[in-house]
Amino acid sequence: MRLLLLDACLAIAVAGVLALEALNGVSRPALWQLTIVAVLVLLLLRRRFPLVTMLAMAVLAWFAPPAQLATIFTLYTVAALRGPKWPAAVAVVADLVVALATYQPSDLRGWEVVGFVLALTLLLPLLAGLWMHQRAVLVDALHDRADQAERTRDLLAERAVTAERRRIAREMHDVVAHRVSIVALQAGALSVRAPDEETARLAEVIRESSAAALTELRDILRVLREQENEPKTLPSPTLDGVAQLAGDLAAAGADVDTEVPDPLPQVPEKVGRAAYRIVQEALTNAAKHAPGAPIRVRLSLDRGKLVVEVANALGASAGLPGAGYGVIGMRERVTLAGGALRVGPDGSGDYVVRAVFPLAGGA
Incomplete structure (x- = not known):
């Protein structure tokens, strides 16, 4: 929306300049009002169809030389959007042909003036457009590098988390599971050799609690070692x-x-x-x-x-x-x-x- 408003303001400004020139008697062509309308439309379409707009603008400037003012902005747009490729070269050649066919001085002084004008109307918009194109390419490359660096950082962080989870799982298996297993075995042996019924009952409670702890610990270890493509969850207590x-x-x-x-x-x-x-x-x-x-x-x-x-x-x-x-x-x-x-x-x-x-x- 901002670019459209900018193009509209530019088109109105160029059309206003052309209208003032025509009203003041500067190369007033036939149907100059249609020329101004055509310039307005082409300037509004220059970002969507840059090369086609440039060629149309060159043809229009051939029959209405005051329209060459609008070719400066169209040439800049072609260079900025297409870069150092054949569309920019075609646009420069078309603008140069129209300028040389329109202005044909008879002496060296006149050719110097034409050369200076061509340098302003061709080289400056061309170089400015190419610079903007390279800047856009550089910004895109920097964005890609930033995205790649962020993805790499996330991947390294994920790998570090996975490695830490597996380390915790190993420690829990080697230490906690071992200790709880010993408690369960000793409680089972005590329940068998208990001297009275109360001691046997308490030993059995300890054994069952230890076995339940081992089951929950096994589920926790499975979650810690899970792979991304094999999601597992702990049984949810209610x-x-x-x-x-x-x-x-x-x-x-x-x-x-x-x-x-x-x-x-x-x-x-x-x-x-x-x-x-x-x-x-x-x-x-x-x-x-x-x-x-x-x-x-x-x-x-x-x-x-x-x-x-x-x-x-x-x-x-x-x-x-x-x-x-x-x-x-x-x-x-x-x-x-x-x-x-x-x-x-x-x-x-x-x-x-x-x-x-x-x-x-x-x-």
């Missing part, structure tokens, strides 16, 4: 598994009180997954930092929102090592699901993890 989490911890000897609505509400997948992980992390922290303390797990609906709450009495820590990222991870999960998280003592001697998730249509 709200239905919250009661099972609390039941597994209670089977291991913990004092867990679970309160969930029946039936469970229908929640979006990301909300169910976040709620499951929140309860899982909160139960782990409670067992780690306050072993033997009563734990309360509660799911409820409050004005179109899902409330997940895990509370435990404060007690002595079991001394188990931790990474220190549990609360950070819970907060990130809740935020991604569109909810809010509050963690800390509630003033009555309990440590409370409370997450609130808006449900579809309830927020």
